[in-house]
Structures are given as structure tokens and as C-alpha cells.
Amino acid sequence: MTLLNFFQLLVSGIAMGAIYTLTAKGLFITHLATHRLNFGQGDFLMVGAFASIGMLTAGVPAPLAVLGVLVIMGVLGYLLERFAIRPLDRLGDRAGAYSWVLTTAGSALILQNIVELGFGKSAQYAPPLFSKTRDNVINIFGVGIFFEEAAIIITAFVVVGAFYWFLFGSRWGKAVYAVAFNPEAASLFGIDVRGVVVLVFVLAALMAGISGVLVGPLVSVHPHMGLIFTIKALAVAAVGGFTNPVGILVGGLLFGGAEAFSNYWDSAFGDLYPLLFVMALLAVRPSGLFGERRADVR
């Protein structure tokens, strides 16, 4: 492996890692506020990717297409909360403890089928978002990297930054933490708990949608691509212990980087190694690298 090779792999890895981080942030914030998350998060990403392909190839200008994707994803996030999450609360203890895993996974199957009917089952490539051709290379310190990847990394970091501002700098972020701590107490303080729950699911869908737009030009897009992104986003969130937003950022970049190199090293099974590593890590450290363990005492 040459040094040049190394840097190119690193950049590709960071680009994918940034996308995993974005997707995992959506899982993190819903889990924080509701202790539930969308087991179809990767399928939401897939919908985002196809929506952007559809609009871009139809000639919609990129900024408008991104806006369109965000609207679609916001609506999907609301529908998910409204029809796959909220009814479970009404059932109370008649619903199984982990019914939400299956209702969100079931919703994902429906999305896969809809996209399959609309776009066919075969793989597609999204047109590049930021440059005219997909192999537009720029030169940074003597290392040629794809412009598209660099732009994706920058965009992803801007979105992660906005996410942090939302979580730690805005009133809504405080409301999310209040609901996470104790929903009943939060409602006594005048916080609209149901509104916060809807908000976090919409936000999670938006994160998945942005990830989908960004990932489109990097990988081949097909209706059943979602599962692997769900798994990897869950793995990244688990490395951060589901509780530590900074841990998820570090975990995402580590995961993306490790994946790029293990793919280079073993093209047949390379993408499985980081996943196996995370599973082994969870067996040893169930709270991830950064999460805190809490005893279950009532």
C-alpha cells in the first residue's frame, strides 16, 4: 500500500463514516427521548437516496431536490411515529416490550416494496451532487481525492454541527433531554412530550434522508440496501453506547475508516470484519466504548 493509496482509502473511509454517523445520530436521538428507534433507519436512507435520484434525473436543480427529499422524509418520519410507534403506547402492557422493533421493521418492508414497484429491483447510481462528473479529482497536499467525497465529508460535518447546536444549544434540545430524563416530569413543566417524540422521529428521518442523498453518488443504490445501513448505523450508535453523541461521531469515523481498510485487505469478506469487531466489543463492553453502565435496580 502506497502512502497515496493510504490517504485515498482514508478519505473514502471518512466519507462513509460520516454518513454512518449521520444515520446513527437519528437512532441516537430517538433512543434518547423514547428508548425506541427505527429498525428501518437504513430503509429511510434508501428512500432518501431514491427520492434524490428520481428528482435529479428528472432535471430538478440540486438544492430544490434536497429540499424535496427533506419534505418527503419529514412526512415519513411523522407517519412512522403516528402509525408504528404511538399506537403501541395506547396498548400499554398489552403490547410486548419490544413490539416497536417489529412495527418499525415491518414499516421498512412496506417502503422497500413501494420503492421496488416505482424504481425496479436493479441497482442504480445517483448523479454526482456537487460536481459535474463523478471522477472529478482535486489535489490536496499532493494527494488526489475525489471532489465528491470531500464535499460529502464537509456537508456531513456541517449537518452534525447543526445537530449538536440543536441538541445542546436550543430550547428544543433541552426539551428532548427533559423528556429523556422523565416524560411525566417534563409534561408537568409544560413540555409537549408528544410533540418532542414526533420531533425526534422526524429529525431521525431527516438525518437518514440527508445520508441517503449524500450516499447516492458513492455506492450503488437498490431497494434492499437499507438493511446493511441499519445494521452499521446501529453498530456505530452502539460503539457510542447510544448515550454519547460525541462517542457516536468517533465511532462512526472509526467504523468507516476500518471498513475502507479491511475492504482493501480482503475484498471478499472485508466489510464483515468491522461488524464482527463491534459485536465482540459489545460482548465485552455492553455499553460501548464511551457509554456509561447503569445498574438495573428498582
Added chain:
Amino acid sequence: MPSLMPRIPRLAVYGLAAAAIAIFPLVAPNPFFVHVGQTFAYTAIAVIGLNILLGLSGQMSLGHGGFYAVGAYVSAILATTYGWPLTVSMAMALAACLVVGLMVGAVALRTRGLYLAMATLAFGFIVEIVAQRWVSVTGGTMGLMGVPQVDFGNFRMGPTYFFWFAAGLLLLVQIASDYVFGSSIGRRLNAVKESVSFAATVGLNVPLWRIGVFAASAALAGLAGVLFAHQSGFVSSDAFNIRLTISLLIATVIGGLGRSAGPLLGTAILIGIAEAIAAVHDIGLMLYGGILLVVLLLFPEGAIGLFGRRRAKSGVAADAVSAFLPALAARGRAAGRLDVEGVTKSYAGVVALRDATLSVEPGTVHALIGPNGAGKSTFINVVAGLYAPTAGRILIGGSDVTQLPAHRRARLGLVRTFQNLQLIQGVSVLENVMLGMERRRGLLADVLDFLGGKGHEARERAEAASILAFLGIGTLADMKPKDLSYGHRKLVELARAIAQKPAILLLDEPVAGVNPQEAREVARIVGKLRDAGISVLLVEHNMEFVMGLADRVTVLDFGNRIACGTPAEVQKDPNVIRAYLGAVEDAA
């Protein structure tokens, strides 16, 4: 579905089922029915495993298709590529699934729910990818051909023999499942589902139970996979994608979670759906997803819920119960001594308990009191073994138990109740009490009793009923805890603790939130337990209750022991008065 017919001895029901299995392939109108029957039999085996995992132990798996695939591949490869005899290849496949199940289940050891769902999802995916890409071994999507079929050397009768084989195995697995649901095993899995600390309190080694039930469930999925491989004689990686796992989950929830007969119903419905969907293949996924949503949101009890739940009958008339006399059983009086020596507990630098020392003499009631935040809850959790102390020792009957986990302390006779009640909401009061009891017979004897129908656990039921009668709530035996008043639920929890035959009873606020008359009743009961030689350590705010009952009182404030003595001494202690009423100097 034996559980629907309680009056007929189980053995007769199973005999009828065996006869039906024997006759079915002989009267089936054509081979297609036999084939569907085979598919039903092995699919139901996998679904039964999932039902025990999800419904009883409350653990989620999104990777059972992976275990199914491991079973199918191990047996198919050993038998086809290496020419091993089927019996050996099948046994090896089951062993492989058990081992892999233990490894994946290890993730469930210390966490549950989300992480297990995630780990199993990743596991199923990894198995699928390996099967697809490791073409030299698995044949990939092209598949392994010529896998030997189970036909006992008779090609023409092969499908019939295979049906008998698969359906026979299903019958055995169903019997095992019925036993698990109807015995102490099922109650304990329910406790594990309810809460970790609660299960440890009734003496269960929670990690062992969790990983055990996970591995058993994985092995059942593997058995289904083994049968699948040797049914069709062809194994391709296309058969083992996430849709397989989803199908098994659909069958589990559609049949009805947590009921032993659910999987049979659910599998039958699943196979019906699969046949119907074949015609509208384009929208198959949508239908599967839609079915999952509709069943989970509109019919959470599943199809079996339509039949109504069999009333759990205590079988013991409330007035015909022999009077229960609390007794120290075989533990002996010395076991009732509890010594807490210099225990300190700090959380990240905040000291919740400082150098606390306390001794409970055998057969006495010792009360621990103190203002809010004094460290009482920390103290009781450290003694029970749910928190590890930062320093100090805890001795039961003179032997050091500081290093023992909570469930081992419970087995030594250190039994507790919880400040905020811990009961299994979904099962009857009587069964909640029975949860506290050890199984008296060997496993085999208990299974035989169970098959015989009448009298299974009759002694346990009678004893649980007599404990309830002793507490004055014998009439509540058949009710569910969620339908009871708060005071009654507290008494049920006390009954469960008594059923554990405690040497030392830790009561965490036994009369908080109950009315004065019930409080007097609890005081009377605790007094009787003391007279029977049981030591009691109680944490309580109700001073009338404490002062009227306790032999000795220890007072905590801000994690420090500020007084210890008889109720009269403590009431006069100036430190105690200051702690409760504020400093006199300040007021002056």
C-alpha cells in the same frame, strides 16, 4: 393444543396428536399435502423456540434465520461434501447452533432488548453474506445439490417417513414447550423478563437463564434448518435472507406471544399466507410488513387470543387450607444472623453510606430509619447484593458473602421485598407466590407429574394458598396482581418472600402507602414471622409501625450511623431528634 383442554389428561391429548400424525400421510389426498405437512412441522419447531425466547424470557431476536441457516448448512455440508452419516451430521449441526447461540447470546448477558436485537440482526446478515460469498463451501446462490434426504432407505415412502420424523420431533418439542410454560421454568423466565434485580432476588442466576434460553431457542431454529436441508435435498443461500427471520417472527406474533399453543396456530397461518402471497409476488413484502403492523397494533394477543385464556385455577378452596405456620425450615437459627461491618458506598466520589455497621440478631426485628437521602435504600441494596460496597463486609450466619452475587445470597435465605413492588403482572397471585419456591422433585419426576395431568405441583399450590391464607388474602389467589389494590399487592409480595423460606427478611418500606388498618395487619404478620425465628431487617418511615414492632433501631443520616438501640433509647437520642426536626440551636 393441550392447554385448551385442561380436563383431559395431557397424555391422552398427546396420544391423539401422535395418532393423527401417524394417519395423516396415509390419508392425505396427494403428496403436496404431505410436503406442506413437513414444512409445517419443522417451521413450527423454529417458531416454538422464538415464542419461548420472546414470549417468556422477553428477549428479542432478529437473527433466527441465521441459526436456521447454520443448522441447514452444517448438516448438509457434512452429509454431502464429507459423506458423514445423517445422524452424525444432524447432531453436529445442532451442536454448532448451540455453540453459536451461546456466542451470540453472550451479548444478551449484560444488556438486553435493543443490543440483542441489534446483535442478532447483524448475526443473521453475516450468516447470509458468508453463505452467499463462500461459494467453494456453501455453493453460494447456486446452492448445494444432492443433499441426502431423510427417507430411511426407501425412496417411494421417503416423504411419508420424513413427515413422521419431522412431525414426531414437533410433537416432542411441543410437549417440552407445554412443560416449560406450565412449570416452574416458565415462572422463572417470566421473572427474568420482569426485571433483573427481581429475578436475582428470587434466587435466579439471570445471565445463565438468559443465555440458556437463547441458546436453546437457537438450537430449535437450527433443528428446523436441519430438517429443511434434508427435506428438499437442495440448499441455496437465497433461502436464508432477512425475510426468513421476518416470516418466523410473523408466525410467532400472529399465533400469539407467550402462549404455548400459539406457534402451531401461527405457523399454520404463516404457511397459508405464504401460499396466498405466491400469487401476488410483487407486493409480498408490503403484505408481510402490513401483517406485522396490523397484528402487533390491533391484535397484540395474536390468533390464540381469540380463544380466550384458560382461567388459572388455584385448585385449592380458600377455606379448606390448612393453617400455615411460618417455620425456619432446614436453615437453622444461626443462619438468621446478619452482620454488616463498616460498609461504605460511594458513587463517583459522592458518599451515600459511610462506615455503616449493624447486626441483626437471629429471630429479632431490626429497623433502619432515617430522613430522606440518609442512605437507607443504598444500604438495603448493598446488603441484598445489587450494589457492590466500596468497602466493608457483609456476613450471613457468620460467613462472608460480600463477594456473592444477589441470587446466591437469596439462596442462603436472605430474602427481600421491594419499595416499589415487583410482581409478575401477567400471572396469577398464586403463581407469583409459587415463584418463591424451589422445585421439590427431580426434573424427570416433575415432567411425569405434568404429563399425568392431575396433581402437578399440587403441594406447591396448596402451600402457596396456605401462605396467602396466613396473610389473610387467600381469596385473591386466582386474581392478577394488576387487578389488586396497592396494599394487597404489598401483601402478595410479602407472601412471595415468605415462600422463599427466608432466614433473614429484608423489608423495604413494607407499609408505605397502605392504610393504617393494613399496616397493623402487616405488623401482626411480621411479629409472627419473628416468633417463628425469622430475622427481619426493615426500612420504614412509619414511626408508629417501627417503634411498636422493632427490637432494635438503627438511625442513619447523610450516610452515617447516628444512633442504635432499643426504640425507647433511640427516641430520646438528641442526635436523632436533631436529624429529624432540625438543630435546636438554629431554632433558638
